[in-house]
Amino acid sequence: MSEISSAVDDKGLGATGRRDAWWVGPLLVVLGLSAFGVYSTWAAWTGNNYLLTAGGADYLSPFYSPDLKSLLGISVPFSYAFLILWVPLGFRASCYYYRKSYYRAFFLDPAACAVGEPKGRRYKGETAFPFILQNFHRYFFYLATIVLLFLWYDAGRAFFFADKLGQLHFGVGVGSIVMLLNVIALSGFSLGCNSLRHLTGGKLDCFSCSAAARTRYKLWGGVTFFNLRHMEWAWISLFSVGLTDLYIRLCCMGVLHDIRIF
Amino acid sequence: MSKRTFVVWRGNKDGGNFVEYPVEVEEGMVVLDAIHQIQRTSAPDLACRWNCKAAKCGSCSAEVNGKPRLMCKTRLDDLPGEEAITVKPLKSFPIIRDLVTDVSWNYTVNKKIPPFTPKKGADFIMQQSDVDRVQEFRKCIECFLCQNVCHVVREHNQKSHFFGPRFFIRVASLEMHPMDALNRIPQIKKEGGLGRCNITKCCTEVCPEEIHITDNGIIPLKERVVDQFFDPVQIVIRKITGADKPQPTE
Ligand code: SF4
Ligand code: SF4
Ligand code: FES
Numbered sequence: 001m002s003e004i005s006s007a008v009d010d011k012g013l014g015a016t017g018r019r020d021a022w023w024v025g026p027l028l029v030v031l032g033l034s035a036f037g038v039y040s041t042w043a044a045w046t047g048n049n050y051l052l053t054a055g056g057a058d059y060l061s062p063f064y065s066p067d068l069k070s071l072l073g074i075s076v077p078f079s080y081a082f083l084i085l086w087v088p089l090g091f092r093a094s095c096y097y098y099r100k101s102y103y104r105a106f107f108l109d110p111a112a113c114a115v116g117e118p119k120g121r122r123y124k125g126e127t128a129f130p131f132i133l134q135n136f137h138r139y140f141f142y143l144a145t146i147v148l149l150f151l152w153y154d155a156g157r158a159f160f161f162a163d164k165l166g167q168l169h170f171g172v173g174v175g176s177i178v179m180l181l182n183v184i185a186l187s188g189f190s191l192g193c194n195s196l197r198h199l200t201g202g203k204l205d206c207f208s209c210s211a212a213a214r215t216r217y218k219l220w221g222g223v224t225f226f227n228l229r230h231m232e233w234a235w236i237s238l239f240s241v242g243l244t245d246l247y248i249r250l251c252c253m254g255v256l257h258d259i260r261i262f
Numbered sequence: 263m264s265k266r267t268f269v270v271w272r273g274n275k276d277g278g279n280f281v282e283y284p285v286e287v288e289e290g291m292v293v294l295d296a297i298h299q300i301q302r303t304s305a306p307d308l309a310c311r312w313n314c315k316a317a318k319c320g321s322c323s324a325e326v327n328g329k330p331r332l333m334c335k336t337r338l339d340d341l342p343g344e345e346a347i348t349v350k351p352l353k354s355f356p357i358i359r360d361l362v363t364d365v366s367w368n369y370t371v372n373k374k375i376p377p378f379t380p381k382k383g384a385d386f387i388m389q390q391s392d393v394d395r396v397q398e399f400r401k402c403i404e405c406f407l408c409q410n411v412c413h414v415v416r417e418h419n420q421k422s423h424f425f426g427p428r429f430f431i432r433v434a435s436l437e438m439h440p441m442d443a444l445n446r447i448p449q450i451k452k453e454g455g456l457g458r459c460n461i462t463k464c465c466t467e468v469c470p471e472e473i474h475i476t477d478n479g480i481i482p483l484k485e486r487v488v489d490q491f492f493d494p495v496q497i498v499i500r501k502i503t504g505a506d507k508p509q510p511t512e
Contacts, residue, residue, distance in 0.1 A: 017328025017348055096461055096481055103460045110413040113464035114328055114353075123418040125458035132457070135484075135492040194477075198485035206440035208389035217391055227477065 013108065015116030022112035029105035036238055040085070043245050047079030049252035050245070052175065056161035057258060059154075059175045061245040062182060066150040084147065091144035092238075094137040096194045097230050138195035148183070148190055155183040161260075172262035175247060182244040185237040192226030192233055263288060266338065267346040268296055270308065274359045281305075282346070287338055293349060294322050294333035297361070309360040317470055320405030324361050325350040330407045330468045352410040365406050367421055371429050374453065375436070376444055382510040384441040392440045398478060399435035401471040402428060408465035408475060414458045424455035427465035431479040437486070443509040451487045456480070 016022065043050075043063055050061035060067055063081050068074060076083065092098050103109045110117050126134050158176040160168040190196070201220025204213055226233065250256040268283045283304055285296045294312055301308050313319040315334045322333040327341060327348050341347055355363035408427040414420050425433070433454065437446040450456045461484075465475045473479070489496040490506075500506045 017325060017350060019327050019342065019345065020329075099460065100462050103462050109460060110417060110462060110464065113411050113467050114325070114330060114416070117413065117417045123414070123420070123458070125414065125455075125460045127455070127457035131460070135488045138485075138488065138493065194481045195485060198482060202482045202485060203489060205438055205442070207391040207395075209440065 011119065012116050013118045014111070016112075016114055018112070018114060022115055026105035026108075026111050029101045032235065032238070033102065033105070036242055039242055039246075043242075043249065044079055044081035044085055047081070049249045050081075052248050052251045052258065054251070055173075055258060055260065056163060056171075057173055057175060058157050058160070058162070059173075059179060059248045059251070059258070060157075061248045062151055062154070062179075062186075062241050063245050065154050066147070087140065087143045087147050088241075091137075091140040092234075094134045094140050095234065096137070097234050099134060101231075138199065141190070141193050141195045145190060148186055151183045151186060155179045171260060173258045173260045175251065175258045177261075178244050178247050182237075182240040185233065185240040188226055189230070189233040189237040191223060192228075192230040193223075194227065194230075197223040197227050266296075268300060269346045269348045270297070270300065270361070271350045272305075272308065272360050273357065275357050278357075278360075280348070289339075291338045292334050293324075293326050293331075293336045293338065293347065296338065296347070297333060297349065309358070309362045311362050318403055320403035323352055323405045323407050323410065325352065330411045332405060332407070332470050335470055352406070354410045354412075354416045355406075365409075368404070368406055368409055368426070368428065371425050372432070374425075375429060375433060375449075376446075378436055378439065378442055379444050380441050380512045381443040382512055384443075384512065386441065388440065395478070396435045396439050398473055399431040401473055402431060403471060404428065405470060407468045407470065411464045411468045412459075413462065413464065414455075420455065420458060423453070424458050425450070425453075427459070427475045427480065430454070430456065430459070430483060431473060431475055434479040434483055437483065443511045445490075445506075445508070447483070447486050447490050450483060451491060456483055456487060459484075 040063065043061070050064040051067075052059040063085060066084065068083055069080050074080070104111055108117055109123070124131075126132055155176075158179040159170060159172060161171040161173070162168055197220060200223050201207065201213075201216040204216060204220075207213055207217035207220075247256065251258045264287050265284050266287050268285050269280045270283060272278050272281045283300045285299050287296075292315075294310075294315060297308065297310050301310075310322065310324075310333070312322040312334065314321070317332050317335040320332075323330065324333050325331070325348075326333065326336050327345075328350075330352065333349070338347070349361065351357055351361045352363045352365075355365050355367065358364050406428060409415060412427055414424050415426055430450065433446050433450050436442050436444070437450075459480055461476055461480060463476045465480075466473070466477070469475055490500070491497075
């Protein structure tokens, strides 16, 4: 028996008795979100190489959908992607899963469980500006759902190719599949949204008290299915959206050639 | 039989030290067994709280190698073999002695929550679908590991305006109960400080009963707060439908 001198209440940034690699999780989040942030900002900034029409295809990058330029005939002095991107950005920034991940990784609030935080901050959580705005997550969900419907349209459109006369024919290119997988991933993310879970059935106190409540209970169960893997859907769809843009961009630049499978 | 070194915090509210003890390890041993062996062989005055040794009474909470856990549910063969094992009292509560802390703050919070208040003429034949959701929260064994790890308590010491995850799920179990008449949302928002939770999920990570504290308790409560305090559309609907009016009770 021997004594080792040490205080019980370790305090300050990173102070912990944990021996495991608790910093790996937050580090991966920093790397993943930063990589996406840098790429998406650049891709939106360029304002070009987002629509592939070679070979009769019609592949529109998800960063530039809906195509407001041709839909509304507007022209803005900056890349029009910025007119759209605030919607998915706001949706993800206020998503309960992403909140957890960036409060931990970027704000170190806390970086990991039972790990000390920087000293001397006045903590108010989500009770004060700016984080009180997270309470409007459901409105971003509504807006993001509208954008998602356009993306489903784009994915469907990617399966039709124009011939020399401009007639559309069904076809499948690698890009069509890329766009379809991307919109499936984005839908999986949206279908697990906690606000949707609340709106479908979570807000009810009684699941069995009426026919409507029983239907909503089933819907709630469906959303719960996706919600259980909300984190996985969040990352898969984040990368799929970036990679879809990258694929279309590289095809437009002539670096890649879109292969017609059918 | 092999030997392992335990480093246990000894002291009281005025201070203390870590003390090293050798422990003879047998197969299947948990940390609480080791503490009992230390009491038997070298430190009969080592204070620790325990009761069932079956992860059901919630008494033996401590921090093992820096992680909040039940000592009776932490097997030695799950802890890295070579190193000494550190056992500390829960950080967020005042120390009484050695591994025993004063958790009475939790009972003070508990008293603030109005008990189950049945609706007038409540029918107690309930469907399984309605029982399931609130039953998850009733698995709680009040080990207070979640209260201890929550950074609002642990790092920011906001005990005076925060109920903590254990009591958020207690409120959730009442708020979502089909036969409960009270609207518990204003209390949990204001007095309970639900907005101080930033859903970083440490409570869920440590819960030995594997209750989905955040996903099934806190986030649904936050969404109900949004309905009543932030979402203009819902606020208008509630006014029109009269959903804001108190319900008659028994
Ligand atoms: S999710 Fe909220 S209540 Fe749970 S530990 Fe984190 S801040 Fe505390
Ligand atoms: S919710 Fe889980 S961690 Fe919290 S007191 Fe109950 S059993 Fe313990
Ligand atoms: S909670 Fe993640 S999208 Fe709504």
